[in-house]
Amino acid sequence: MTLAQLLWQENRDLAQQALDHPFMHGIRYGTLPYAVFQHYLAQDAFFLNAYARAYALALVYAPDTQGMRDFYELLSGVFAELTLHERNAKGWDIDLTQVVPDTATLAYTDFLLATATLRDIGEICAAMTPCMRLYAFLGQMLAFQEVTEAHPYRDWIHTYAAPEFEALAVRLETLLDRYASDIPPVHTTYRRAMQLEVAFFSAQAIPSTS
Incomplete structure (x- = not known):
């Protein structure tokens, strides 16, 4: 089992929490x-x-050089994801230049940027991999059911279920395996990122059905 696989298995409880979350439902x-x-x-x-x-x-x-190339191509994948968000935002009249971040959003972004600024490359990979792997997992799990043309979130599901997104997640996991060591800070950093993912979903205010 690779380090990336081990970290994912250690955090499957949080992945399941995300899948079972009312937001994801x-x-x-x-x-x-x-x-x-x-x-x-x-x-x-x-x-x-x-x-x-x-x-x-x-x-x-x-x-x-290979790592530089890989991170460049992964960065390009983020810009492609942002393009999807911008397209959806235009359709719903959302101004993405005027976003006021929630506490949960800031907690996650502060964690990522502090890790990327102050920690070594292995811990940076450990902080960033959960986002990619979790979204690939969620997209693939949701795509098991039939998603009709009329489904309002069809594009979202298909984006994260796509083989292209899985390939990006695997590429980042490969970087994690290449640069990170099986040491406590790497495990702690990975789990913290997973916890922040679940907290991010929990910050979305979903009206009660009761």
């Missing part, structure tokens, strides 16, 4: 109120801008 069945998704989209765009900066710092700290 709403995405799965198309019942999530548009206002909630709009808020999520704006917060996620703010997060992705920080995530892109973390990739840029990882590129700078990469110890070899």
Whole structure:
């Protein structure tokens, strides 16, 4: 088992929490109120801008040319994801330049940027990998059911279920295996990122059905 596989297995409890979360349930069945998704989209765009900066710092700290190339291509993948957000935002009249980040969003972005600025390349990979692996997992799990053309979140599900996104997640896991050591700080950093992912979903205000 590789280090990336071990870390993922250690944190499957949090991955399951994310999959079972009411927010993700709403995405799965198309019942999530548009206002909630709009808020999520704006917060996620703010997060992705920080995530892109973390990739840029990882590129700078990469110890070899192949690593620089890999981080550059992963950074390009983030920009492609942001393009999807911008397209959705235009359709729903959301101004992504005026986003006020929630506490949960700031906690995650501050963690990522502090790690990318102050820690070594292995811990940077450990901080960034959970986002990619978790979203690939969620997209693939949600895509097991039939997603019709009329499903309001069809594009979201297909984006993260796509083989292209899985390939990006695998590439980042490969970098984690290459640069990180099986030491406590790496395990702690990975789990903290997973906890912040779940907290990010929990910060989305979902109206009670009771």
